[in-house]
Amino acid sequence: MRQTDYVILGLLSESPLSGYQIKKLVDVRFKFFWSESFGQIFPALKSLRENGLIEEIESVGVLRRSRKTYRISNDGLNALRQWLERPVERESLRLELLLKVYFSNLVDEDVMAAHLLRFQRSHEQVLETLKLFDAELKGLINTHDNQPNVLRVIDFGIKVNEAYLDWSRETLRFYKEGDLYTVR
Amino acid sequence: MRQTDYVILGLLSESPLSGYQIKKLVDVRFKFFWSESFGQIFPALKSLRENGLIEEIESVGVLRRSRKTYRISNDGLNALRQWLERPVERESLRLELLLKVYFSNLVDEDVMAAHLLRFQRSHEQVLETLKLFDAELKGLINTHDNQPNVLRVIDFGIKVNEAYLDWSRETLRFYKEGDLYTVR
């Protein structure tokens, strides 16, 4: 079982979904700390189904396009619970930007400032989105029963992105007023 | 050219190193935002050498074990500079823990508290190490000319890990006193 499998099981534990919908949900909800591609999702759905952890259901109701909708099975729910209980094994952060900062004595400070500015803008964007989600969720009282968990996840995003922005503002200053540091 | 190639070129731009030493340096200096395995480093060294970006040199001086030492070539230095100037393309964060928090309404709160505690302890450790580095680097005045850049990288680590810890303390409280939230 891959991590992708558990992401899928988790999302299906809330409601039945199609592969396409799963991809969209991951892109929206998990954007700042996770990603999945179609190339991972569809094969995973296939194998989950073969192992009886999910089932294909008829898309009832509205006349939908050709869309396969899946729901989680009891076995699937058990597998999900077991995974949730196991200690977290993977955590990865890879920031090319920090590599460039580390070696930045080899390039012009303006170039680095441009890198930093892109980083800053992109995380300002992320932060803004997270704050919107946060406000939205706090607005409606207890619609979903996992709402408080979701708030914890969003709060992580907010705190970390604020730290990113703090750092990038300082670092931008460092590159722009570089002379103050090097010339004394 | 893979990212691994540039990491190697960057480190070799400071001083000649062997594959094993490169691995150790990455583990120590880049630990909190990057990693490389032997399976990436050795093949990369081979191809960098074939393309003339690095050269094998004689391990002069001390009677060393069988160790191949490499130094960067002019072409290598140019390639490194060009990469440093190109916009950052990759940035990835994958936190299984947040996935589990998101779906944590399906498991016991004690289980989640245990996950959180492990996360917290591991990042306390990282933070401590970073603060030691920081103090050490600030102690000696201008030994390396890229020292200020390195301090910027360390500062990133400190800020982000502090944010992690802030969040994990809050979240731990949330799971431990869960009743306050759900029962009202």
Add this chain to the structure above:
DNA sequence: CGGCGCATGTAACTTGTTACATGATTCC
């Protein structure tokens, strides 16, 4: 009727990890 968004899927590729094989050297 053309383009866009919805929708599923696969193949090729790149990237990254793990396990293993091998052997030298140092330290106790």
Add this chain to the structure above:
DNA sequence: GGAATCATGTAACAAGTTACATGCGCCG
């Protein structure tokens, strides 16, 4: 002499991305 560490390397595998093929349905 045996364990730990230094050191290089490969093979197999796992994970992840990208590009592509295909086709439906809706809207202007």
